[in-house]
Amino acid sequence: MAKNKNGFNMPKFRVNDEIYGHKEVRIVGDGIESRVVSLGEARRIAEDMELDLIEINGASSPAIIKIASYEKMLYELKKAAKKNKQSAKPLKEIQLSVNITEHDLQTKANNAKKFIESGSKVKVTLTMKGRELMRRDESKRSILEFIVMLEDVATPESQPRDDGNKTIVILKKKG
Secondary structure, eight states, X not given: OEXXXXXXXXXXXXXXXXOOSXXXXXEEOTTOOOEEEEHHHHHHHHHHXXXXXXXXXXXXXXXXXXXXXXXXXXXXXXXXXXXXXXXOOXXXXXXEETTOOHHHHHHHXXXXXXXXXXXXXXXXXXXXXXXXXXXXXXXXXXHHHHHHHTTTTXXXXXXXXXXXXXXXXXXXXXX
């Protein structure tokens, strides 16, 4: 796949005279009956329609060739890739500490609720220091309270997991 100037990964297709090595091909396209023809016949059909031959799958037997405008097809692929890129929601992160006050925990829960309702996942990180690491079970109280506060809109993807001096859980939208 080749990256174009916009950063999208575009598949590389063989077009028109770049297509060779096939005796028979299956032609497809808008307004074209799907059938198996010789490569020369496919070229003649494309020339008559003033369109391009685009190799979709050269590994299949027979190879699949689309008869369409190459520029238009690339434009449609770029448009679809851009739409998919825009619809991807980022992972938001909220950091907690062991001795967080109830009000601060409620404020962070309200922010997380907004993120989740907008479609993002929320990564909740509880950082422990010094003696807090010796009492991991007691230290996890604030992250468990946080999960309970959001249980009406979010569910954890998995159980909170320990990662060094941190405990991490990812919350996603319920349903």
